[in-house]
Amino acid sequence: MSDQINHPTHYTSHPSGLECIDFTKRMDFMLGNAFKYFWRHSLKNGTEDLKKSLWYINAYMDMPRTSIIIRARRLFDMDPPVHVLDPGGDCVLSLLWFGWKYDRRDLLANAKVHIETSIAMQEAEPCPQTAPQQ
Numbered sequence: 001m002s003d004q005i006n007h008p009t010h011y012t013s014h015p016s017g018l019e020c021i022d023f024t025k026r027m028d029f030m031l032g033n034a035f036k037y038f039w040r041h042s043l044k045n046g047t048e049d050l051k052k053s054l055w056y057i058n059a060y061m062d063m064p065r066t067s068i069i070i071r072a073r074r075l076f077d078m079d080p081p082v083h084v085l086d087p088g089g090d091c092v093l094s095l096l097w098f099g100w101k102y103d104r105r106d107l108l109a110n111a112k113v114h115i116e117t118s119i120a121m122q123e124a125e126p127c128p129q130t131a132p133q134q
Helices: 029-040 047-062 068-076 091-101 105-123
Strands: none
Touching (some): 029 105, 047 105, 068 091, 091 105
């Protein structure tokens, strides 16, 4: 039985066994939320969570860049084991993490493109099926 308060399944279902909070507790509010909403989107609110993730990325990118002191501190902080993120399946999570860690707006822009594409695919009307020709 899962503990929906302390360890909800939409945050603990990653194949690595890590929880979303293992990453987000090290991140700032805006990108931590973007990471969280993307992490859980397939298990909780689908497109709505993707849109929330995108909103937080946009809000972060509208803010002034972080100071050199904050960026330097990020470099020396202990990282969660980011090697557990699968480069194929966790591409957006990796882009968000490293975009935040190194203040790389280009990585965040790439994450936005992936999320926007996912939203468009989920909202697209299914193609009408054609009758098989005889």
